[in-house]
Amino acid sequence: MRNNTTDFKEIAGIVTDKLGHYLDESQKGTLKTLVQKPAEALAKDMQLEKWVKQGGLNAKSVEIFMDTYLKNTQHLHHPHYIGHQVAVTHVASGIADFIHGTINNPMAIYEMGPAAATIEKFLVNWMLEKIGWFKGSHLGDFSKIESNGGGVLTHGGSLANLTALCAARAKIAPESWTKGTPQDLVILASEEAHYSIARTISIIGLGKEAIIPVAVDNLKVMKHEALLPAYQKMMTQGKRVMAVVANACTTATGLHDPLEEIGAFCQAHNLWFHVDGAHGASALLSNKEKHLLKGIELADSIIWDAHKMMRTSSLCAAVLFKDFRTMEAAFQQKGSYLFHEKEEVGFDLLPYAVECTKAALGTKLFWVLAAEGEKGLETYINNTYKNTRSFYDLINTHPDFECPYLPESNILCFRYTKFGLDNEFQLALRNTIVERGNFYITSTEFNDVRYLRITVMNDLTREEHIMGLIDEIIKVAHGIQDSNYH
Ligand SMILES: *Cc1c(COP(=O)(O)O)cnc(C)c1O
Numbered sequence: 428m429r430n431n432t433t434d435f436k437e438i439a440g441i442v443t444d445k446l447g448h449y450l451d452e453s454q455k456g457t458l459k460t461l462v463q464k465p466a467e468a469l470a471k472d473m474q475l476e477k478w479v480k481q482g483g484l485n486a487k488s489v490e491i492f493m494d495t496y497l498k499n500t501q502h503l504h505h506p507h508y509i510g511h512q513v514a515v516t517h518v519a520s521g522i523a524d525f526i527h528g529t530i531n532n533p534m535a536i537y538e539m540g541p542a543a544a545t546i547e548k549f550l551v552n553w554m555l556e557k558i559g560w561f562k563g564s565h566l567g568d569f570s571k572i573e574s575n576g577g578g579v580l581t582h583g584g585s586l587a588n589l590t591a592l593c594a595a596r597a598k599i600a601p602e603s604w605t606k607g608t609p610q611d612l613v614i615l616a617s618e619e620a621h622y623s624i625a626r627t628i629s630i631i632g633l634g635k636e637a638i639i640p641v642a643v644d645n646l647k648v649m650k651h652e653a654l655l656p657a658y659q660k661m662m663t664q665g666k667r668v669m670a671v672v673a674n675a676c677t678t679a680t681g682l683h684d685p686l687e688e689i690g691a692f693c694q695a696h697n698l699w700f701h702v703d704g705a706h707g708a709s710a711l712l713s714n715k716e717k718h719l720l721k722g723i724e725l726a727d728s729i730i731w732d733a734h735k736m737m738r739t740s741s742l743c744a745a746v747l748f749k750d751f752r753t754m755e756a757a758f759q760q761k762g763s764y765l766f767h768e769k770e771e772v773g774f775d776l777l778p779y780a781v782e783c784t785k786a787a788l789g790t791k792l793f794w795v796l797a798a799e800g801e802k803g804l805e806t807y808i809n810n811t812y813k814n815t816r817s818f819y820d821l822i823n824t825h826p827d828f829e830c831p832y833l834p835e836s837n838i839l840c841f842r843y844t845k846f847g848l849d850n851e852f853q854l855a856l857r858n859t860i861v862e863r864g865n866f867y868i869t870s871t872e873f874n875d876v877r878y879l880r881i882t883v884m885n886d887l888t889r890e891e892h893i894m895g896l897i898d899e900i901i902k903v904a905h906g907i908q909d910s911n912y913h
Pocket of ligand 1: 512582583584585586621623674675676677678703704705706732744
């Protein structure tokens with residue numbers, strides 16, 4: 428493959444055909460979701476040694492390479508893919524990746540990609556508007572408006588959490604930027620907070636012990652009444668609470684913390700309120716489901732991943748702030764709002780994100796929206812949430828299964844109880860199912876109980892597929908049980 432447009436068009440055509448076929452086959456659901464070969468064998472199959480040392484991929488060999496590559500993938504578009512919280516992408520998102528990969532506009536500074544930078548800023552306004560934090564007259568209004576919200580797109584929710592909590596730190600201890608983080612800072616969070624919160628706290632120099640766990644109920648949802656005693660205890664120890672972190676929703680169960688009550692508490696005590704909405708914030712797009720996020724507008728910062736519930740390829744996450752000035756203070760001692768506005772055209776997003784070079788993240792989400800409109804995404808969210816509730820009914824009414832709770836989102840936990848309640852057995856079930864490759868599911872543990880877990884990311888996953896999963900689990904469970912006795 429020469430580095431010219433003739434070869435580019437020819438190979439891109441071949442690859443597009445292969446991908447089209449791959450999507451068709453995946454969606455039909457006849458092949459396995461996942462076949463895992465050992466990496467050494469895969470390296471041989473893909474002829475990595477030859478390609479890396481010698482190059483020379485061409486129109487003929489690319490077909491063989493693509494066939495091998497695509498065979499050894501996790502087939503997210505398969506209706507039996509009900510595993511992790513990763514978007515089953517809309518085809519439009521892939522086209523945005525293709526454009527970005529070809530023209531490469533790392534647009535964190537405006538002049539390195541004015542179109543992509545404008546799309547990012549517009550989408551941030553769109554997300555702010557969904558929360559109620561946008562004060563402009565139209566979404567293309569990029570001027571600095573008093574008390575407007577702000578935000579930036581990042582390479583993932585983990586970086587978004589880090590960015591948000593740096594802003595929280597700048598608010599309570601602005602000297603941190605030059606002098607280091609004062610050691611009397613803590614955060615209040617539930618034990619179910621995503622692990623990126625613990626990483627953030629360690630990265631900013633506090634250490635994990637600075638995360639003060641707030642009591643949760645038996646489903647790991649934060650008890651808002653537990654905030655006051657936790658807060659008072661910190662006060663008596665001479666600690667300062669940098670932020671309260673809530674989940675919308677939690678990774679393991681897909682349940683939501685009571686944002687309205689937590690927000691009211693934070694307002695009453697003048698505390699920074701951070702909502703980790705990586706997965707669940709997309710319910711803001713659904714008139715039916717957005718009640719789950721009641722009170723989210725009380726937050727000071729929110730993270731929201733497009734690459735989870737907005738059909739966008741990884742990665743495209745947003746960190747959003749109620750007051751844009753708090754964002755401007757995150758990575759410096761003084762907010763840049765104190766300085767003069769830039770004289771040049773456009774705006775630079777560079778000061779607000781951890782990243783320097785940044786992909787044209789917003790274009791991926793833009794292409795999905797441009798294809799489907801907000802309504803299309805709303806329908807998608809409504810369908811996946813609704814389907815998950817009907818899958819709950821199917822599984823929970825089966826005598827040999829039990830679900831610990833009615834799902835609020837598209838994440839559902841359950842276990843197979845016929846042969847007892849042993850955690851190891853559930854884990855063996857999950858591992859054998861994944862090994863067989865007919866379904867892809869995950870597993871999680873809470874209250875010391877191991878559950879099987881599905882996340883319904885694919886709106887092609889229907890009741891007939893879940894009935895198939897039930898059959899598969901029963902078959903595998905009997906297989907394990909028999910082999911245990913022989
Ligand atoms: C997925 C997730 C994250 C991490 O986001 P990434 O984009 O994977 O870095 C953080 N918090 C919650 C609640 C999540 O579900």
